[in-house]
Amino acid sequence: MGAQRIVLKFPHRLVDQPIVYRMVKDFDIEFNILKAYITPREEGLLVLELTGKDDSLEKALKYAKSLGVTVQSLSKDIKRNESKCTHCGACVPICPTGALVTDPLTRKVLFYDTKCIACELCIKACPPRAMELHF
Ligand code: SF4
Numbered sequence: 302m303g304a305q306r307i308v309l310k311f312p313h314r315l316v317d318q319p320i321v322y323r324m325v326k327d328f329d330i331e332f333n334i335l336k337a338y339i340t341p342r343e344e345g346l347l348v349l350e351l352t353g354k355d356d357s358l359e360k361a362l363k364y365a366k367s368l369g370v371t372v373q374s375l376s377k378d379i380k381r382n383e384s385k386c387t388h389c390g391a392c393v394p395i396c397p398t399g400a401l402v403t404d405p406l407t408r409k410v411l412f413y414d415t416k417c418i419a420c421e422l423c424i425k426a427c428p429p430r431a432m433e434l435h436f
Pocket residue numbers: 381385386387388389390391392393401410426427428429430431432
């Protein structure tokens with residue numbers, strides 16, 4: 302038995318498909334939903350903890366990938382180096398989960414790490430490299 306934390310990214314055309322249900326039923330695995338979002342582009346993002354036999358997990362993820370779901374391991378953590386952030390806002394439209402948002406009153410960029418799924422998109426987008434990847 303093993304457990305994996307993963308991010309599943311569903312393109313718009315797959316958002317209403319029972320893919321996780323099939324993964325659980327057909328491959329005999331269990332899951333816990335840690336986070337779930339629909340992005341502004343109407344993609345679905347699910348952060349899951351999957352439990353099951355190693356080969357069952359592998360087959361279930363292979364099945365999801367074969368349908369066009371992006372599968373990413375969640376073994377990393379994103380932190381913001383507050384001394385480097387200039388609050389330029391470049392990361393805000395890039396973040397798919399709303400973890401980086403501009404405060405309408407102060408115009409400062411807020412980082413809600415509980416919403417972050419470690420997709421790493423903000424790392425390249427940040428001019429002073431304030432968003433950092435920690436393992
Ligand atoms: S892109 Fe970087 S510097 Fe700009 S607001 Fe985001 S974290 Fe801060």
